[in-house]
Amino acid sequence: MNKTETLEPLLTALCGAPPPSQLAGHLAALAQEVRVSRGGSAPLDHRRDLFVYIAQGSTKLVASASAGREQIVAFHFAGDIVSVPAHSLHSYSLNALEPTHLLIFPASEMHAAIAGNPAVLTGLLQRVLTALHRCRDKAVGLGRKNAGERVASFLVGMAERIGHAEGGEITLDLPMSRRDIADSLGLTIETVSRQFSEMRSAGWLRTQGRAHVRLLQPATLAAHAGHVELRSP
Amino acid sequence: MNKTETLEPLLTALCGAPPPSQLAGHLAALAQEVRVSRGGSAPLDHRRDLFVYIAQGSTKLVASASAGREQIVAFHFAGDIVSVPAHSLHSYSLNALEPTHLLIFPASEMHAAIAGNPAVLTGLLQRVLTALHRCRDKAVGLGRKNAGERVASFLVGMAERIGHAEGGEITLDLPMSRRDIADSLGLTIETVSRQFSEMRSAGWLRTQGRAHVRLLQPATLAAHAGHVELRSP
DNA sequence: CGTGCCGTTGAAGGTTCTCAACCGTGGTGG
DNA sequence: CCACCACGGTTGAGAACCTTCAACGGCACG
Known part of the structure; x- marks a missing residue:
């Protein structure tokens, strides 16, 4: 080519x-x-x-x-x-x-x-x-989000760009390492890893190997991303 | 007009x-x-x-x-x-x-x-x-700077945009409040205020009223802004 | 099969946040 | 004219969150 x-x-x-x-x-x-x-x-x-x-x-x-x-x-x-x-x-x-x-x-x-x-x-x-x-x-x-919100934002954002929807779930193959994610979110690799662990045990996502992530509850994740809420008053 | x-x-x-x-x-x-x-x-x-x-x-x-x-x-x-x-x-x-x-x-x-x-x-x-x-x-x-570096970066950046050089010093009239500075730097007003106080007692700057700031040592301030150093190896 | 890197988990420490009180200034009204 | 109040800024003590330091596990690769 x-x-x-x-x-x-x-x-x-x-x-x-x-x-x-x-x-x-x-x-x-x-x-x-x-x-x-x-x-x-x-x-x-x-x-x-x-x-x-x-x-x-x-x-x-x-x-x-x-x-x-x-x-x-x-x-x-x-x-x-x-x-x-x-x-x-x-x-x-x-x-x-x-x-x-x-x-x-x-x-x-x-x-x-x-x-x-x-x-x-x-x-x-x-x-x-x-x-x-x-x-x-x-x-x-x-500037204004805590570790959990940053990781949730990251996952939601990546899901939009490179995710594949499957029913209510989204699968992702992350090309970047945990260090890259940490360097992108202004955190350390340990903190990122801990957030992944918490989200796993909360049932929000599942991981396979280093790269593969399945978002089991994208809506919950998005709600915890600290974005402005689209409120129904 | x-x-x-x-x-x-x-x-x-x-x-x-x-x-x-x-x-x-x-x-x-x-x-x-x-x-x-x-x-x-x-x-x-x-x-x-x-x-x-x-x-x-x-x-x-x-x-x-x-x-x-x-x-x-x-x-x-x-x-x-x-x-x-x-x-x-x-x-x-x-x-x-x-x-x-x-x-x-x-x-x-x-x-x-x-x-x-x-x-x-x-x-x-x-x-x-x-x-x-x-x-x-x-x-x-x-993402990667501490409070002191953020405030120094802010002052150096503002000096470039709205500062007036006077010899080796730079005078600034900041139109924004401490809250605005804090909200811009991802800090609290208290932390910003403490950084200003430290820089005052270090002799790096002097303040008059809310808005007026005189940078006494702009070079020192820039050196503490955490920017990449232009090194001479 | 050993090695090295990446990721995970735990405990201790530090920087910043939170809560609180105080101060100085500017504006207002008695 | 001055007292009062409101607001922005400063300073202090304790708590929270994240980082740092450390050890361990697992997967890939030579």
């Missing part, structure tokens, strides 16, 4: 229609195509703003504060677009959770390339807005 | 050039112009995605989790653009920190209006990206 073909789903998703082949070719010329193995980190040029398209696989965007403390800012799955700024208060890296296929674009050149196509530009804006809103929700969780 | 005139600085900032007057007129027709007094909240229609332009004053974007817990997601000052999604996991409101002048746009119609002007569209994208990157930095702070 060549770069242009890899790009097609991206463009289709962005503008909601089959893309003009000229644009696809133009973008393909800009893109650096990279395959990253599980645990590897994407070769990012931190001197310039970037967009990264996740063609296949899944990634985590990791920020490092001082003293080696790490915070996972977001998880991404196939089809997602990630924005990585040139330099920031914290140093960012993009790591693969499984064998992953990426297209890396310099932001300024991508802007120029799609400037003539408002539909694509608007689509990109929409993606960035979604990322912003997810990040805000994460900030609420990190 | 009419709406079109209020819009001009926005458009100039977005595309880096004097705006075509036709576009300004078109956008002005979309905008709902609102003045909000100190402490008041903007009349947002939560049924649709919105952009809000802060023409004058300053605001806080507040998210409510369940049980009345509030997290301030961002502060905004004159010239900023805020994106407010239709509905989210948490309920958002935009509150004025001082008498504030706003222009409220329905997102979809704004998209349509500026679709023909790639420079403006790209400028808007740039603003949203900046917001995303700030939100990520906030997430790092909320």
